[in-house]
Amino acid sequence: MLFHVEMVVELPNDMPSNMADEIKSREKAYAQQLQTQGKWRHLWRIAGSYANVSIFDVESNAELHELLSGLPLFPYMAITVRPLCRHPSSIREDDR
Amino acid sequence: MLFHVEMVVELPNDMPSNMADEIKSREKAYAQQLQTQGKWRHLWRIAGSYANVSIFDVESNAELHELLSGLPLFPYMAITVRPLCRHPSSIREDDR
Amino acid sequence: MLFHVEMVVELPNDMPSNMADEIKSREKAYAQQLQTQGKWRHLWRIAGSYANVSIFDVESNAELHELLSGLPLFPYMAITVRPLCRHPSSIREDDR
Amino acid sequence: MLFHVEMVVELPNDMPSNMADEIKSREKAYAQQLQTQGKWRHLWRIAGSYANVSIFDVESNAELHELLSGLPLFPYMAITVRPLCRHPSSIREDDR
Amino acid sequence: MLFHVEMVVELPNDMPSNMADEIKSREKAYAQQLQTQGKWRHLWRIAGSYANVSIFDVESNAELHELLSGLPLFPYMAITVRPLCRHPSSIREDDR
Amino acid sequence: MLFHVEMVVELPNDMPSNMADEIKSREKAYAQQLQTQGKWRHLWRIAGSYANVSIFDVESNAELHELLSGLPLFPYMAITVRPLCRHPSSIREDDR
Amino acid sequence: MLFHVEMVVELPNDMPSNMADEIKSREKAYAQQLQTQGKWRHLWRIAGSYANVSIFDVESNAELHELLSGLPLFPYMAITVRPLCRHPSSIREDDR
Amino acid sequence: MLFHVEMVVELPNDMPSNMADEIKSREKAYAQQLQTQGKWRHLWRIAGSYANVSIFDVESNAELHELLSGLPLFPYMAITVRPLCRHPSSIREDDR
Amino acid sequence: MLFHVEMVVELPNDMPSNMADEIKSREKAYAQQLQTQGKWRHLWRIAGSYANVSIFDVESNAELHELLSGLPLFPYMAITVRPLCRHPSSIREDDR
Amino acid sequence: MLFHVEMVVELPNDMPSNMADEIKSREKAYAQQLQTQGKWRHLWRIAGSYANVSIFDVESNAELHELLSGLPLFPYMAITVRPLCRHPSSIREDDR
Numbered sequence: 001m002l003f004h005v006e007m008v009v010e011l012p013n014d015m016p017s018n019m020a021d022e023i024k025s026r027e028k029a030y031a032q033q034l035q036t037q038g039k040w041r042h043l044w045r046i047a048g049s050y051a052n053v054s055i056f057d058v059e060s061n062a063e064l065h066e067l068l069s070g071l072p073l074f075p076y077m078a079i080t081v082r083p084l085c086r087h088p089s090s091i092r093e094d095d096r
Numbered sequence: 097m098l099f100h101v102e103m104v105v106e107l108p109n110d111m112p113s114n115m116a117d118e119i120k121s122r123e124k125a126y127a128q129q130l131q132t133q134g135k136w137r138h139l140w141r142i143a144g145s146y147a148n149v150s151i152f153d154v155e156s157n158a159e160l161h162e163l164l165s166g167l168p169l170f171p172y173m174a175i176t177v178r179p180l181c182r183h184p185s186s187i188r189e190d191d192r
Numbered sequence: 193m194l195f196h197v198e199m200v201v202e203l204p205n206d207m208p209s210n211m212a213d214e215i216k217s218r219e220k221a222y223a224q225q226l227q228t229q230g231k232w233r234h235l236w237r238i239a240g241s242y243a244n245v246s247i248f249d250v251e252s253n254a255e256l257h258e259l260l261s262g263l264p265l266f267p268y269m270a271i272t273v274r275p276l277c278r279h280p281s282s283i284r285e286d287d288r
Numbered sequence: 289m290l291f292h293v294e295m296v297v298e299l300p301n302d303m304p305s306n307m308a309d310e311i312k313s314r315e316k317a318y319a320q321q322l323q324t325q326g327k328w329r330h331l332w333r334i335a336g337s338y339a340n341v342s343i344f345d346v347e348s349n350a351e352l353h354e355l356l357s358g359l360p361l362f363p364y365m366a367i368t369v370r371p372l373c374r375h376p377s378s379i380r381e382d383d384r
Numbered sequence: 385m386l387f388h389v390e391m392v393v394e395l396p397n398d399m400p401s402n403m404a405d406e407i408k409s410r411e412k413a414y415a416q417q418l419q420t421q422g423k424w425r426h427l428w429r430i431a432g433s434y435a436n437v438s439i440f441d442v443e444s445n446a447e448l449h450e451l452l453s454g455l456p457l458f459p460y461m462a463i464t465v466r467p468l469c470r471h472p473s474s475i476r477e478d479d480r
Numbered sequence: 481m482l483f484h485v486e487m488v489v490e491l492p493n494d495m496p497s498n499m500a501d502e503i504k505s506r507e508k509a510y511a512q513q514l515q516t517q518g519k520w521r522h523l524w525r526i527a528g529s530y531a532n533v534s535i536f537d538v539e540s541n542a543e544l545h546e547l548l549s550g551l552p553l554f555p556y557m558a559i560t561v562r563p564l565c566r567h568p569s570s571i572r573e574d575d576r
Numbered sequence: 577m578l579f580h581v582e583m584v585v586e587l588p589n590d591m592p593s594n595m596a597d598e599i600k601s602r603e604k605a606y607a608q609q610l611q612t613q614g615k616w617r618h619l620w621r622i623a624g625s626y627a628n629v630s631i632f633d634v635e636s637n638a639e640l641h642e643l644l645s646g647l648p649l650f651p652y653m654a655i656t657v658r659p660l661c662r663h664p665s666s667i668r669e670d671d672r
Numbered sequence: 673m674l675f676h677v678e679m680v681v682e683l684p685n686d687m688p689s690n691m692a693d694e695i696k697s698r699e700k701a702y703a704q705q706l707q708t709q710g711k712w713r714h715l716w717r718i719a720g721s722y723a724n725v726s727i728f729d730v731e732s733n734a735e736l737h738e739l740l741s742g743l744p745l746f747p748y749m750a751i752t753v754r755p756l757c758r759h760p761s762s763i764r765e766d767d768r
Numbered sequence: 769m770l771f772h773v774e775m776v777v778e779l780p781n782d783m784p785s786n787m788a789d790e791i792k793s794r795e796k797a798y799a800q801q802l803q804t805q806g807k808w809r810h811l812w813r814i815a816g817s818y819a820n821v822s823i824f825d826v827e828s829n830a831e832l833h834e835l836l837s838g839l840p841l842f843p844y845m846a847i848t849v850r851p852l853c854r855h856p857s858s859i860r861e862d863d864r
Numbered sequence: 865m866l867f868h869v870e871m872v873v874e875l876p877n878d879m880p881s882n883m884a885d886e887i888k889s890r891e892k893a894y895a896q897q898l899q900t901q902g903k904w905r906h907l908w909r910i911a912g913s914y915a916n917v918s919i920f921d922v923e924s925n926a927e928l929h930e931l932l933s934g935l936p937l938f939p940y941m942a943i944t945v946r947p948l949c950r951h952p953s954s955i956r957e958d959d960r
């Protein structure tokens with residue numbers, strides 16, 4: 001089941017850079033692990049912004065929340081979730 | 097080059113249903129042709145809305161505009177475009 | 193799987209009253225059928241508005257969209273969907 | 289009498305984690321006590337957000353305010369209240 | 385129990401003036417009846433707008449909705465409702 | 481001359497509690513003095529919010545500004561002002 | 577007593593041009609009469625818009641509403657009113 | 673003197689196509705004449721929208737309003753104007 | 769050439785009061801100097817707000833920016849600028 | 865390929881002035897280098913704001929993001945990007 005997720009990162013200006021680097025490093029590892037597992041299907045940068053558009057593929061709303069709230073950057077992001085479903089004009093079998 | 101496109105359909109309530117059907121039929125054929133050509137990479141319905149989220153893959157802004165303004169439903173849609181680019185944490189080679 | 197759905201009805205002022213009555217009558221029957229099936233768990237009026245807040249219980253985003261787009265009033269409503277999940281402080285087993 | 293309440297938690301980034309934990313712990317006990325009393329009828333997490341949607345069942349606006357302003361997280365939340373009433377199409381006797 | 389209600393009137397430009405006059409006349413009689421009964425405690429015009437701010441005094445959310453949805457102008461108004469309660473600094477016994 | 485005033489209090493999270501208490505205490509005394517003088521006609525809490533809706537009765541815009549800017553909480557509030565006038569359907573002589 | 581008033585004109589596209597001309601002609605005469613009387617102190621066009629910014633000088637909120645609601649274009653305008661008062665840094669005696 | 677102007681075209685759905693074509697044809701001639709005169713320095717389409725971003729070079733606010741209100745599409749456009757000036761980091765002499 | 773300028777002051781809560789006083793004192797002197805020169809034609813307080821509405825009379829956008837960015841409070845204000853021009857119904861010769 | 869970019873600078877009030885000066889100095893050098901290379905085609909100040917409107921000319925969305933995220937002020941700016949393309953009424957060959 002697919003969800004459209006937008007994440008806008010808002011790191012506090014006074015966060016020490018080594019702390020920011022450590023969080024971002026964990027975020028990257030976490031994101032890549034979820035992509036490898038097929039849970040995080042797409043991950044794009046919005047050009048010009050410290051923000052992304054993502055497509056998640058999960059079993060349930062609960063799993064989606066568990067994955068998102070586990071993001072190392074979760075306390076520093078504004079997240080918007082919208083449920084997706086198959087479009088009647090889609091020809092791509094996998095975009096269920 | 098990828099673009100994130102949202103389309104919200106706003107057909108006038110007083111449009112005759114056969115006219116609406118004819119436009120939607122042409123829209124579907126057009127959408128499937130662009131998908132077959134690889135220009136319209138993803139097409140999802142937003143659950144609960146007469147709206148979609150799409151990913152286009154085009155050569156330029158000009159090609160994007162040409163494709164979108166050619167949509168049979170173009171005069172009846174509110175369209176929002178955002179340029180995408182590769183995310184540094186993405187592991188999916190094709191999500192350029 | 194639960195979803196929070198808000199529906200604001202916006203009937204055109206020039207719709208003939210017998211047509212409006214017929215649509216509302218079908219809407220009521222449809223809503224009660226879905227409630228009986230357990231798909232539409234809660235349905236409340238927002239005081240002072242021609243609008244409701246509802247909780248749906250469905251298998252998937254796709255089923256949610258199918259149910260909502262089948263509403264007789266669907267072409268005349270602004271609908272907002274948000275996925276819900278169990279709150280860690282909830283003591284109500286059924287509010288999964 | 290039912291009220292629809294949304295709460296979005298906005299803890300300051302610089303709050304010490306033990307202070308945050310202590311407030312959240314008191315919040316959980318308070319929420320569970322009100323649920324046991326039947327005052328806080330439903331409590332759901334909005335997937336992807338540090339936020340909830342709740343249904344309160346109280347005698348009056350004054351009781352609602354007293355309960356909400358007593359929340360340990362009250363100073364750190366944006367709260368929106370909307371009065372609900374029975375929907376004419378509802379078949380659920382208790383959703384008064 | 386007091387509620388703060390804002391009503392913005394949006395009559396369609398093409399409504400025949402005698403129809404508009406007839407609705408407004410019934411609206412005035414209805415408003416004055418509810419004021420006489422003490423249900424509609426205050427009614428003010430917002431200067432420069434075809435809109436009002438009102439204070440209702442009702443037994444419940446359900447009664448509030450019944451009164452508001454019975455307004456002859458109800459189909460032509462945008463209505464916003466907010467529950468009020470006594471302010472701890474108020475010295476006016478009746479502003480409960 | 482009546483004015484509709486909304487005040488939303490936004491105290492900084494890091495204000496020492498004794499300082500906050502001292503400001504609120506002065507605010508309460510000031511509010512009660514203006515009520516006694518008949519300048520601050522109504523003062524209601526918006527249920528669930530650290531906010532109020534008030535009706536002021538003043539001689540002029542200048543007097544209104546003088547009273548509002550003298551509020552001890554003035555630097556910590558978002559204030560919205562709207563001029564009111566008598567509604568043609570009002571039966572309450574004093575709601576001028 | 578001064579008020580800042582913004583008016584945005586929204587004439588329906590299907591209004592016959594002679595009817596529009598007749599309304600605009602009456603509007604102009606009315607505006608000039610109020611300016612001559614000193615009630616409508618300033619009237620500026622916002623460049624690029626069918627809108628104006630105006631300063632009214634009236635005795636009361638009630639007089640302001642009477643003048644504005646008497647505008648021939650009143651049913652076709654979105655009007656925003658804000659009360660003004662003397663600025664402590666103003667050196668212009670008349671900008672009371 | 674430069675101004676940043678955005679124009680969003682909103683033609684009514686029920687305008688006859690020959691009337692729309694005639695207006696657009698006059699609009700194009702008018703736009704090209706102003707470009708030739710150097711008044712309309714830049715004109716770009718916003719990809720995916722029936723809208724443009726333009727840079728005007730005029731003597732005064734009054735001249736800007738005269739040019740914009742003379743647009744054949746003026747009654748059917750939402751126009752936003754912002755004054756520009758030379759940026760201290762600009763190296764382009766003509767972008768005054 | 770006239771411009772409509774709104775300024776909303778947002779001084780940080782933790783600015784020392786003597787620093788705030790010093791800035792406000794310089795702001796007042798600056799504002800009065802520009803008024804004396806005829807550049808700052810009108811300056812009004814918006815009742816109930818730490819904000820003003822002003823009319824500037826300048827030679828160009830560049831001069832307007834130079835004057836506004838020179839305000840001692842400039843780093844602490846949200847400023848909105850709109851170009852004005854003569855209204856065809858104005859009878860006041862000086863409101864060019 | 866052209867992009868319309870708006871940048872609003874929001875420097876924290878408590879940034880030391882020498883740090884701010886150093887960042888602005890690097891920003892200016894960076895902006896002038898990109899202008900010299902033809903990547904940053906236009907750069908205008910929005911009168912009255914610490915903000916600019918810019919036109920970028922790049923090969924791809926990716927290049928645009930690389931240039932923008934390299935701005936020394938990037939962490940302190942709100943940036944909005946819109947893709948542009950040639951307008952059918954444009955006579956300026958270079959505004960592709």
